[in-house]
Amino acid sequence: MKKVIVSCLLCSTLALVSLSPVHAEDVNDKIETTKAEKEETKKNDALFSIETKDITVGETREIKMNKYQDVTLEGKFEAVKSDAYDLTEDGRLTVKKAGKLKVEPVFKLTDDSYKALKEVIDKEKTKSVNLLNKNIKLDPINLEIKERKQETIKVSSGYVLSQETLTMGKSGKISRESYKGILMEGQFVPKKTDVVELKADGTLAPSKAGKETIEVTYNLSEKTIEAIKKNYLDENKDNGLTMEDLVVVDDSKTANVSIEVKKAPVKEKxxxxxxxxxxxxxxxxxxxxxxxxxxxxxxxxxxxxxxxxxxxxxxxxxxxxxxxxxxxxxxxxxxxxxxxxxxxxxxxxxxxxxxxxxxxxxxxxxxxxxxxxxxxxxxxxEKDVPKKEKLQIDVTTHFKASSHNLRIGAPGGKVTVDPIHGVAVKGSFKAIKNPVIDFKEDGSFIGLQAGSVELVPHFELSKESLDAIADVVLKEKGNEAFTRSDVEFIQKDIAQMIPITFTSTANNNNNSGGSGNNKQYVPATQRKTLPQTDEASTTLVALFGLLLMVGSGIFFKKARQRS
CATH class of the missing domain: 2.60.40.1080 (Immunoglobulin-like)
Known part of the structure; x- marks a missing residue:
């Protein structure tokens, strides 16, 4: 026996020694390839991750792609829809039935990710065909899917007609009775017979007079199914079930309903x-x-x-x-x-x-x-002769100032125009600027130096304001004899003086003007005010009377000389 063993060992040794160098290199290459494949397999395993613990029928897990050598793998999964599972493009895996499940996902790289990955692999000088493909075949995912604990809720409710008999030309309605206080919402499966047509919302449209029993099918809405499940959980709080564990079965989904349609009574017009x-x-x-x-x-x-x-x-x-x-x-x-x-x-x-x-x-x-x-x-x-007289409208402007006492350079000074005949007028002021005041076209003003000024504003009314005033007055008159073309605007020559004082102190309420530094500045162009007395008129009358007396004396003297 020992001789046989020794002979076998000797033969084996001779066989190994007799291997040529080429054969030895082949063996070494195979060993190196196997190692590389194992390394690539490890790298491939690390390309993605998924939480596989305790998966139950109906649950969803997400497959997440990891980085490869700092390269972010971007792209989308190849979508799969089968009886066992569904895989979406974003990597959401939903299992459908219990038992062992093998998932072989394929991830499609974007052009940029593929280019970046190829550069890394080329640097590593790897020979992995899988990683060099744009569509990466990931390692299979082996799952053990558990059966879901489910409980069936059987519901039943009848059908109700809005009226016992229908009349030709008038529609009726069929609906479901409530279940435990829950409104049974949903839709009917449309159906048409010789006597009546059933629509999805339960409308019954008569086609011809007669009696008929039709089979109706009603599909409960998701809202109703959810309400039934919630009601069941409320009634059975300690059973450990969730909404996903419940299945609603409608025992009254299909029913036979008897319908009668009568002819419409003939009415005389x-x-x-x-x-x-x-x-x-x-x-x-x-x-x-x-x-x-x-x-x-x-x-x-x-x-x-x-x-x-x-x-x-x-x-x-x-x-x-x-x-x-x-x-x-x-x-x-x-x-x-x-x-x-x-x-x-x-x-x-x-x-x-x-x-x-x-x-x-x-x-x-x-x-x-x-x-x-x-x-x-x-x-x-014949048309009436148009009247020649004009409708005169007084549009004399009256002003008011927001303040009569301001600091030098302080904003807030504003002169406004009172409404005329109830109309808020628009237009522009004549700008005035002197050493004391800077008065703008919009009525705003500021003080340039301490002192007082008697401001006499001049305001030009806009055409829009004049038209608005005319419309108001014509409406008040209520007389069709006057039209817009008959209107004549009158503006009295009243120069309204507005006294304004500017001070260099923060106290704007000093109305006495007692500051010795304030100057009085009233340019001649702004002194246009109405006469306070009839001095000018009195002087003219006196001169006229004197001339009259002198003329009368001369006249009477010549008359006596003639006589």
């Missing part, structure tokens, strides 16, 4: 006659003016619609009922009015209300309009 009457606000119309037609109420209804255009040599009627004269003279005209469909409906409803017959409908009434024959005798007169 109720004939309602009516006539359109007119009013004309003026039968004597002057050239250049107009008159207006209106339609009289019928059974409390204000008729809407439009007039038919009517015209003759003297007058014309447009669609709004406006009567416009064309030439002087007398004529007779018959207006025509087309009643709108809405007004006709209102007439029918008004008749139903006044007839005390609630069973009547709008469709049961036939309206008959009497022929419109009402005529109006119209006289067209």
């Amino acid at each position: 109720v004939e309602v006659r009516y006539s359109v009457g007119f009013n004309l606000d003026n039968t004597q119309i002057k050239m250049g003016s107009s008159a207006k037609l209106s339609v009289q109420q019928v059974n409390g209804v204000d008729l809407k619609g439009e007039y038919s255009s009517v015209s003759n040599a003297f007058v014309s009627i447009d669609k709004t009922g406006k009567v416009t004269p064309k030439k002087v003279g007398s004529t007779t005209i018959t207006p025509k009015f087309v009643v709108s469909e809405q007004s006709k409906k209102e007439l029918k409803e008004s008749y139903i209300k006044s007839s005390n017959k609630p069973e009547l409908t709008v469709d049961d009434i036939k309206l008959v309009e009497e022929k419109q024959t009402q005529a109006f005798d119209i006289k067209v007169l």
Whole structure:
């Protein structure tokens, strides 16, 4: 026996010694390749991570890609949808049934990630075909999926018809009864038979008269299913179940419902006659003016619609009922009015209300309009001679200052114009600047040095303000004799003086002007104020009287000389 063993060992030794150098190198290469493959396998294993602990049917886990040698692997997974599991592009793995599961994910790299990864692999001089592919086949994920603990909730509720029998031309409704106070929301599976058509919302539209039993199918909404599960958990708080552990089974999902459709009762049309009457606000119309037609109420209804255009040599009627004269003279005209469909409906409803017959409908009434024959005798007169007088409107401006005492350079000084005839006017002031004050076109002012000034503002009203004032006054007058072109604006020559004091101290309330440093500056251009007395007028009268006396003396002297 020993001899046999020794012979085998000797043969083995000779065989190893007899290996050529080439064969030895092959063996070494195989050993090195195996090591490289193992290293690449380890690296491949480290490419992703997933939490696989305690996975139950219906649960979801996320596959997360890791970095490879500081390269962030960006891209998306190849989506998979099967009976065993679903894998989304963002790596969300949802398992569907219990048992052993093998998942072989494929991750598709973006161009940038693939380029960065290739550079790293080229530097490492690895031969991994897997990592050099743009689509990386990750190592299989072996999972043990547990069965979910589930409990079935069986629900049942009947179907209710809105009415026992349907009538042709009128729809009905079918709905589900509530379950434990829960409204059974959902949708019917649409169905059409010879007698009736069932729509998704439960509407029953009759097709023809008859009786029929139809099979209806009702799908509960997710909202209703969730409410049923929540109610079950509230009733069974200590069973350790969750919403995901519950399954709702609708035992009344399908049911047979008997439906009867009757013919609609034949109703006779109720004939309602009516006539359109007119009013004309003026039968004597002057050239250049107009008159207006209106339609009289019928059974409390204000008729809407439009007039038919009517015209003759003297007058014309447009669609709004406006009567416009064309030439002087007398004529007779018959207006025509087309009643709108809405007004006709209102007439029918008004008749139903006044007839005390609630069973009547709008469709049961036939309206008959009497022929419109009402005529109006119209006289067209010459146009009045326009008045020459003007409507004078006083637009004298009055001002007020926000403050009469300010510090030098302090903002806040503002002169405003009082409303004229209730109109907030717009325009611009004449700018004034002197050593004491800088007065702007918008009415704002600041002090330039300590002192007092008597400011006499001059304000130019804008055309917009003048038009607004004219509109207000014309409306107040209520006289059609005046128009905008008849308006004449009057502005009294009143120079309103506004005294303003500027101080160099912080105290702006010193109205006495007692500061010895304040200067009085009133330029001649701003001293335009109304005379305080009639001194100028008195002087002129005295001079005139003196001249009159002298002239009278000369006249009487010459008269005595003649005599």
